[in-house]
Amino acid sequence: MPNGSRELILQRIRRALSVKSPARHLAGAAAAPSGHKPQDWLPPVPSSLADRIALFEKNSLELKTEVRRCADASGAAVELASLARENHWQSVGSHHFALGNEAVSALGLPAVFTDHPYETAELERCDAGISGCDCLVAQTGGILVTSASAGGRVLSVLPPHHVVIASTGQLVGDLADAFSHLRKSHDDVPAFASFITGPSRTGDIERILVLGAHGPKKLTVLLVQG
Amino acid sequence: MSTESAQFHRDADRLTHDLRHRAWIQKALGGYYIKRDEQKAKYTDWQQARASAAAAKYEAVNHLDKYLSELSDKLAARGTKVFWAADGAEAADYIASVARDAGVKRIIKSKTMTGEEIHLPQALEKAGFEVVESDLGEFIVQLRGEPPYHIVFPSMHLTRGQIDDTFQKKLGSAHAETPEELTMIARGLMRQKYCEADMGISGANFAVAETGHISVTENEGNARLSTSLPDVLVSIVGIEKVVPKLDDLAVLLPMLATAGAAQNMTCYNTLLGGPRQPGETDGPREFHVVLLDNRRTALLADPEQRDALHCIRCGACLNVCPIFKNIGGHSYGTTYQGPIGSVITPHLRGLQSWKHLSFASSLCGACGEACPVKIDLHHHLLQNRRNAIAENPVWWEMPIFAGFAWFMRRPGLYRFAAPLLRLAGPLLHAIRGKDIDPMSLWTRTRDLPPAPPQSFKEYWRGRNAKR
Numbered sequence: 001m002p003n004g005s006r007e008l009i010l011q012r013i014r015r016a017l018s019v020k021s022p023a024r025h026l027a028g029a030a031a032a033p034s035g036h037k038p039q040d041w042l043p044p045v046p047s048s049l050a051d052r053i054a055l056f057e058k059n060s061l062e063l064k065t066e067v068r069r070c071a072d073a074s075g076a077a078v079e080l081a082s083l084a085r086e087n088h089w090q091s092v093g094s095h096h097f098a099l100g101n102e103a104v105s106a107l108g109l110p111a112v113f114t115d116h117p118y119e120t121a122e123l124e125r126c127d128a129g130i131s132g133c134d135c136l137v138a139q140t141g142g143i144l145v146t147s148a149s150a151g152g153r154v155l156s157v158l159p160p161h162h163v164v165i166a167s168t169g170q171l172v173g174d175l176a177d178a179f180s181h182l183r184k185s186h187d188d189v190p191a192f193a194s195f196i197t198g199p200s201r202t203g204d205i206e207r208i209l210v211l212g213a214h215g216p217k218k219l220t221v222l223l224v225q226g
Numbered sequence: 227m228s229t230e231s232a233q234f235h236r237d238a239d240r241l242t243h244d245l246r247h248r249a250w251i252q253k254a255l256g257g258y259y260i261k262r263d264e265q266k267a268k269y270t271d272w273q274q275a276r277a278s279a280a281a282a283k284y285e286a287v288n289h290l291d292k293y294l295s296e297l298s299d300k301l302a303a304r305g306t307k308v309f310w311a312a313d314g315a316e317a318a319d320y321i322a323s324v325a326r327d328a329g330v331k332r333i334i335k336s337k338t339m340t341g342e343e344i345h346l347p348q349a350l351e352k353a354g355f356e357v358v359e360s361d362l363g364e365f366i367v368q369l370r371g372e373p374p375y376h377i378v379f380p381s382m383h384l385t386r387g388q389i390d391d392t393f394q395k396k397l398g399s400a401h402a403e404t405p406e407e408l409t410m411i412a413r414g415l416m417r418q419k420y421c422e423a424d425m426g427i428s429g430a431n432f433a434v435a436e437t438g439h440i441s442v443t444e445n446e447g448n449a450r451l452s453t454s455l456p457d458v459l460v461s462i463v464g465i466e467k468v469v470p471k472l473d474d475l476a477v478l479l480p481m482l483a484t485a486g487a488a489q490n491m492t493c494y495n496t497l498l499g500g501p502r503q504p505g506e507t508d509g510p511r512e513f514h515v516v517l518l519d520n521r522r523t524a525l526l527a528d529p530e531q532r533d534a535l536h537c538i539r540c541g542a543c544l545n546v547c548p549i550f551k552n553i554g555g556h557s558y559g560t561t562y563q564g565p566i567g568s569v570i571t572p573h574l575r576g577l578q579s580w581k582h583l584s585f586a587s588s589l590c591g592a593c594g595e596a597c598p599v600k601i602d603l604h605h606h607l608l609q610n611r612r613n614a615i616a617e618n619p620v621w622w623e624m625p626i627f628a629g630f631a632w633f634m635r636r637p638g639l640y641r642f643a644a645p646l647l648r649l650a651g652p653l654l655h656a657i658r659g660k661d662i663d664p665m666s667l668w669t670r671t672r673d674l675p676p677a678p679p680q681s682f683k684e685y686w687r688g689r690n691a692k693r
Binding site (some may be wrong): 003004005006008009010012013014015016017019020021022024025026028029030036038039040041042043044059062063114115116117118120121124139140141142147148152153154157158174175176179188189190191192193194195196197198199200201202203204205206207208210212213214215216 | 254257258268269270271272274275277278279280281282283284288289290291294295298304308309310311312316320360361362363366379380381382384385386389405406408409410412413416417421437439445446447448450451453454455465472473474475476477479480487490491492493494495496497498499500501503505506507508509517519523524526527529530532533536600602
């Protein structure tokens with residue numbers, strides 16, 4: 001049977017739900033009062049772009065994400081080149097995206113491009129993964145990536161340093177805004193999407209924070225004006 | 227006494243007297259309390275946020291058939307194979323058959339408590355597959371042959387020295403001093419494993435009916451790698467994980483992070499809605515979602531405690547529970563520890579064998595207060611007690627309570643007997659806890675406060691007389 005016990009489980013559920021929940025469960029789970037959305041109760045998000053950038057930077061600082069402001073795409077190329085020097089990159093992984101093309105080719109380093117079929121082992125040896133994203137989330141300091149916007153499912157998590165090049169126009173308020181952005185910019189919510197909120201971390205040993213558990217040890221956002 | 231109950235009493239007794247263990251757990255949780263309160267303070271209204279999160283889960287749980295069907299159909303539409311498993315054995319058999327059909331040898335697993343619940347790693351190892359845990363805490367306890375200590379912090383009971391010992395013995399690694407060095411040993415080893423594995427296994431924190439996605443929350447990046455590098459991916463999802471809308475995650479993801487690990491948002495929150503799609507250059511070629519019942523429908527059939535299926539497995543109720551903090555996670559002997567484990571285990575694995583967990587509670591209510599989806603945990607503990615006794619009454623308790631009720635309804639008798647008790651006080655104190663004390667089982671570990679020289683009734687009479 002391809003579906004397994006679908007009918008049996010649905011039958012059990014319907015039989016169970018034939019007895020209604022007590023009213024106090026519904027009362028405890030009161031929907032938001034009219035005029036409010038559930039996300040209104042989360043940490044507040046300012047409405048002006050400048051304030052949202054400031055909030056994104058503040059959250060990034062707490063998360064240990066590095067944010068570098070750039071005036072334009074050439075400015076991003078300059079910052080990327082200095083990141084390459086500071087961190088002694090030998091090779092990088094990347095994909096083709098409008099904000100990054102100039103900066104990545106200006107590096108002059110061997111590059112693995114993941115928008116074509118590529119070898120995982122080769123990408124694993126790269127010192128950095130350079131990608132775009134769908135949007136940045138002010139409320140959480142998060143970065144929303146999909147296969148289309150960030151060169152597949154792996155580029156943003158396998159190399160030890162992830163660099164995101166994004167514009168301030170990609171900044172949204174909260175997760176709900178990010179979801180509506182996803183629906184608008186893709187035909188359908190894509191089969192892969194991930195919120196990246198800071199470099200990879202673990203507290204599994206003595207609850208002490210260690211960065212770079214399995215994913216990138218460093219996360220840098222080059223934030224381009226516009 | 228069931229064997230489960232005997233084990234619980236033995237382990238709880240041993241660990242409660244282990245002051246070093248208690249101090250260690252309380253130290254580990256100390257930082258969590260401070261950071262959690264800082265994060266909660268950032269919310270516009272934490273209580274309203276809880277109500278909203280509970281509303282999303284209430285809607286899902288009370289229309290579970292509708293949302294599960296929608297989820298299943300939406301997942302299938304993008305090429306995911308959905309398998310509905312009535313119990314753990316059916317799920318494990320299916321996953322083993324998927325692995326055999328795909329010629330799998332090595333499996334890399336990211337954290338799944340649902341997988342723990344059905345002993346999936348053991349079943350797959352028995353079927354001849356190599357199974358490696360990629361979550362650092364799970365990897366450490368796997369090496370030590372222990373179950374996870376806590377649903378969110380599996381290795382919180384271990385010191386760096388113990389972990390270093392385990393790594394040296396089991397991995398042959400060099401001595402490491404710091405958590406950082408130890409983490410890097412695991413990272414290096416796991417990098418090979420990701421690239422070699424032919425199959426990845428993950429759990430799910432949520433499943434979105436509206437769009438047909440599962441949502442996986444993690445900090446380390448191991449789930450991202452395990453779900454994208456191997457050619458075959460299997461995600462095991464308890465049926466209660468479904469939520470109606472994508473927007474529900476806008477509230478649930480931050481709240482899971484805040485309640486569970488005192489974070490603003492967990493490091494990676496990944497939506498998976500299908501295998502590699504046309505135009506994608508990576509990602510699994512096969513994606514299987516196993517929807518697991520395993521007696522969740524039995525809990526659903528109890529309308530009084532149905533809201534326990536709201537649980538998002540954040541572990542907040544464990545972190546605040548005075549019982550958990552004293553007896554530790556392993557004493558429970560269950561997959562799910564702490565208050566939520568005490569509530570749901572009797573439903574999942576049998577009331578009479580697991581009722582003792584509901585009795586091991588101070589009923590202080592800290593768990594219900596901490597729960598981000600407002601599960602009425604401590605009342606459910608009481609209801610489990612009531613149901614256990616109604617099903618299997620304790621014969622000698624009935625005459626005692628009947629006699630007590632008879633006595634308390636007779637004020638004259640009470641007035642006569644109360645001063646006698648005061649006279650008997652020194653005698654009771656002298657034999658307290660000794661073998662000749664008929665109440666010794668109770669009094670051995672409890673003090674009887676001395677009776678006051680005057681009862682309230684006597685005081686009141688005297689006070690009125692003076693006026």
